[in-house]
Amino acid sequence: DIQMTQSPSSLSASVGGRVTITCRASQTISKSLNWYQQKVGKAPKVLIYGASGLQGGVPSRFRGSGSGTDFTLTISSLQPEDSATYYCQQSYTFPVTFGQGTRLEIK
Amino acid sequence: QVHLVQSGAEVKKPGASVKISCKALGYTFTNSAMYWVRQAPGQRPECMGWINTGTGDTKYSQKFQGRVSITRDTSASTAYMELSSLRPEDTAVYSCARDWYSSGWRTMDVWGQGTTVIVSS
Numbered sequence: 001d002i003q004m005t006q007s008p009s010s011l012s013a014s015v016g017g018r019v020t021i022t023c024r025a026s027q028t029i030s031k032s033l034n035w036y037q038q039k040v041g042k043a044p045k046v047l048i049y050g051a052s053g054l055q056g057g058v059p060s061r062f063r064g065s066g067s068g069t070d071f072t073l074t075i076s077s078l079q080p081e082d083s084a085t086y087y088c089q090q091s092y093t094f095p096v097t098f099g100q101g102t103r104l105e106i107k
Numbered sequence: 108q109v110h111l112v113q114s115g116a117e118v119k120k121p122g123a124s125v126k127i128s129c130k131a132l133g134y135t136f137t138n139s140a141m142y143w144v145r146q147a148p149g150q151r152p153e154c155m156g157w158i159n160t161g162t163g164d165t166k167y168s169q170k171f172q173g174r175v176s177i178t179r180d181t182s183a184s185t186a187y188m189e190l191s192s193l194r195p196e197d198t199a200v201y202s203c204a205r206d207w208y209s210s211g212w213r214t215m216d217v218w219g220q221g222t223t224v225i226v227s228s
Contacts, residue, residue, distance in 0.1 A: 001169075034214050043202055043218035044152065050212030087151060091213035095154040095168040096142070 002026050002090050006099035014107045017078045021102045023071045023088035032092035035064055035073045037084045038101075044087060048073065080106050109133040111203050111219035118225045119193050126189040127222045129203035136184035137161040140206035142215055143177055143188040147199040157206065158186060193226045200224075 003026035013019045023033065031051035036044035046055045048064035051071055061076040075082055083106045088099040110132040117125050129141065143155045156167040158177045165177050171190070179186045186203055201222045204215035 032212065034212070036215075043204075043221055044215070045218075046209075046214045046216055049209040049214045053210055053212060055209065055214075055216070089152075089215075094157065094166050096213075096215075097154065098151045100151050 001095055002029065002093060002097050004088055004090055004097050004099040006086075006088055006102050008102060009100065010103040010105070012105040012107055013078055015078055015080060018074065018076045019078065019104060021073045021075075021086055021088075021104075023066075023073070023099050025069045025071075025090055025092075028068045029090045029092035031067045032090055033064075033066065033071045034089045034091060035062075036087045036089060036098075037082075038087065039084045047086075075104075078106055082106055109205070109217050111205065111217055113201075113203060113219040113222045116223040116225075118227065121194055121226060121228055123193050123226075124189060124191040125193060125224050126187055127201050127203075127224075129186045129188070129219050131184045131186070131205075134205075136179075137181055141177075141179070141186045142204045142206055143175075143186075143201065144204055144215070145199040145201045146221075147196070150199075152202075155188065155190075155201075160186060190224075193224075195226050195228075197226050198224065 005024045033051045035048040038044040052064045063074045085101045112130045114128040144152045146152045156177045176189045203219040205217040207216035
């Protein structure tokens with residue numbers, strides 16, 4: 001299975017600020033990388049598909065980039081509702097696999 | 108509106124089996140495949156398997172091979188996941204998720220509400 005590793009595991013930032021989360025795949029996955037947001041007690045919600053595509057209805061302050069093995073999710077103009085855990089997921093090969101998650105706290 | 112509605116929470120003894128349903132609403136069931144994903148408390152989501160809802164073809168993660176069975180009933184627009192030989196470490200939230208292509212890239216775009224399974228003696 002392809003291993004996905006995220007960093008950091010957790011971070012804290014202020015309203016209006018910007019954060020970057022990184023995700024590394026154990027082998028090349030082209031741009032088959034999705035980002036999900038999960039709030040407590042809820043199912044994951046897809047934010048970014050294909051490394052940089054913005055899912056419909058997702059604010060443009062969420063931005064994804066990368067290809068191959070290294071990817072980033074940047075969230076700008078942080079809002080209180082961005083407090084959540086963020087997961088990267090590779091869809092290059094079965095089984096799809098997820099990173100361990102990054103917990104974001106908004107101060 | 109597209110929804111996946113799952114069956115309710117389960118409490119099982121070690122060694123038992125559990126079967127969870129996932130009913131698709133608001134779209135043509137056989138047009139999209141379905142994943143089953145589980146998430147133990149504080150852990151990352153974990154793919155258990157996948158079913159082509161049109162043909163019934165399945166793929167299973169090696170971790171669950173031999174213990175999991177995914178089926179579907181097209182007349183009921185419902186997918187099922189059965190996990191056998193349950194052990195306490197199978198305690199988790201189990202979810203179905205639609206396999207969808209956004210601009211050619213594969214995602215899990217709609218998720219069920221999750222079914223909590225507790226395995227305890």
